[in-house]
Amino acid sequence: MNRYDSDTERTFAAMPPARGRGFAQTWWGRAWLAALEDGALDAEQVRTGRRLARAGGVGAVSVRPGRITAVVQDRDRTPHRADVLLDVLTDDQWDRFLDLTVERAGHVAALLDRDMPPHLVEDAETAGIDLLPGLGDLEAECDCGAWDHCGHTAALCYQVARLLDQDPFVLFLLRGCPEQALLDDLQARSTAAPAETAPLRPEGVDAAEAYLAGHVLPPLPAAPDLPQGPGVPPSLDADAPPPVGVDPAALELLAARTAAEAYVLLAQALREGAEQRPSAARLTAAQDAVRLAAGRLGDRGTPQPVADRLAAGSGRSREQLALAVRAWWLGGAAALAVLEEEWSVEGETLARARAALESAWDEGERPVLRARGNRWTVVGAAGQLRLGQDGRWWPYLKERGRWVPAGDAAQDPATALASVRPDGEEALSQH
Template identity: 45%
Template sequence: MNDERVRGFPAFGATGARGKFATSWWGRAWVSAMEDTALDLRQLKAGRRYAAAGLVGPITVSPGRIAAVVDDVDGGPYRTELRLAELSEGDWTRFLDRVASRAGHLAALLDRDMPHDLVEAADDAGVHLLPVIGDLDPECDCPGWELPCKHAAALSFQASWLLDTDPFVLLLMRGLGEREIREELESRTAPREDFAAVAADRTPGELPDLAAFQPSGAPSIPAAPGVPAEAFALLTANASGQARALLAGEPWPGRRHDAVRLAAEFPAAAERLGEGANFRRAVAAWTFGGSAGLDVLEAPWSPPKAALAAARAALADVTEDEPVFNRNHCTAGETQLRLDRQGRWHPYRLEDGEWWPAGPPETDPGLLPG
């Protein structure tokens, strides 16, 4: 087996009051997949205690498998593992194509983040990254019959800590190592030499006057069965706008990005374009901040130190709480601000454990709602 596809992690040891398991949303999805399958809650509680007590030894991750030796206060040690089906070659191709098609997705993944939008895009392509009920298959040589037993539960809880800091652990279990993924993404994003050579020899002509392509009015299109006439007007206006943008050299941002924009610009069509809390949150981000608002929601980035220092000084004047920075996110008390690449702050509010856009961006954080 390729050595790049086997990773070892030292034992966590006793953590005491480390806090709850899984702080990232994808880590929580991992834990939920295990907890929702369990038939005996006592085994889960014992597994939490074993994980916090440091009874799980060094962890080894390889395609389709995560394994460790787990001690037991009543015996052991026991060889324990969790199995997860690997993605097929076709699944990997579709997933990597999706990642490479969006700069925000690519930057986030390489920075060890896994945005909701990336997982949703993969789901749309039929590639399911995160485990759900029944996907995790625990095995242990202990005499217990429960699935999972407390040893497998302990391993799963500690695995969530690994996933929190490095989503490549999940991708390795799905079949590919980090270096392989990076190489595949580089091959998809690198410019093609033959195309660059041809382009260098061409002298582009002038674009026609785009004003000549402006429609004098919306075309009159009758309604179709189940499709109101205004839907055709919306699609026509959108197609016209996209055509002008492409003629002007602006790249098409992608299907979901375009759906979010349309839902924000045409609220009456929002239900036809997408559903779910993540989509509504994306529409709210676009409504308040346009394309930059969506990027600041879904693609965290690391601002220069000088920008963070200036932000800290500015925020000190408008809040009594000590600002806590996590990349371009600043949390102070019940308020979170996110800095976009144009130097504007986007306000967020906490709802049901998720941060939601709360208003338009401002260059001066003091002008934002508290």
């Protein structure tokens, strides 16, 4: 049950064809498409939907809590009503989301600028709230009779990705909260006085009584609530000189990073089903150096002397570490491997890659690509696609003679390559 008006609806006029450009330019728009592309059972239907949307076959889009609707025309102009459903958040989830949002002024300011900061989504996930859809969350309904995503519902999803680029409040409405109601609630929480809380009193059992009772201990208490945020280590800035071999700045950064990592691990452990999730792969020393350098603590960042030590310790130059950090921000260890490792694509993997490249663009729009290993470089332009070991495509851009990560990974090479192109230009298309 949700306290917001379930009848609230916004209708967006049909958009012009999307020829020569990707459907999603923002990271949250690409995350929306990843939920479709990774969750659909028939990749050919997804490609059909992309072609229909690119050709302008999607009519006006209606968005209301839990459902988006549009009339989608086939190539032969046959109309079909397509609906895509997404669960709305509960009252409790909205309360938790609003509380964590007002705790950081930057979150509210970003939303007012029609931006969706990654840390807002990460904080929400830590609190057990999934704003963006995941694998299998986008349910499809279409009058063509398909029981899974068909070309019509896929086309609708591609069109919605364009709407999300322009206005992330479309996602909030779909999750159950209209824009004005969300802003009103944020305003109310921002101005409310903090409630006084009574001091907590520890509870326990006298050890002697427990022993005399025959070693029968009471049941363990419930797991504690997740703290508001990670602990803040003490400052090591003192008048006394540090001991020989101790770098206070590096020690402060390591302690703060450790506290942040411990907070994330605790949040994951407290979530339901934590025991069923596989453990993350152990990082090498070189990977962990990049993770430490990539961590963001407020506006302080990583002090340059500490960054220099991390670079030297990981066997990288300062410039190489900066590139590695850029990759880490986009995709962690997987993105770092794509940056620093080149491998031969062979057999079935090569066949799948070639099929994806052949079907990603409409006839006459595919750029000319030169392949070497897992890298496909656009001939005559500063763009490149790199294939990861997990089958995703990563966009790269040539800057000052070197290839640098240019955006998030995508299952569709055309969507990934769109990240390296200036808006409105056709530099990476072959006409």
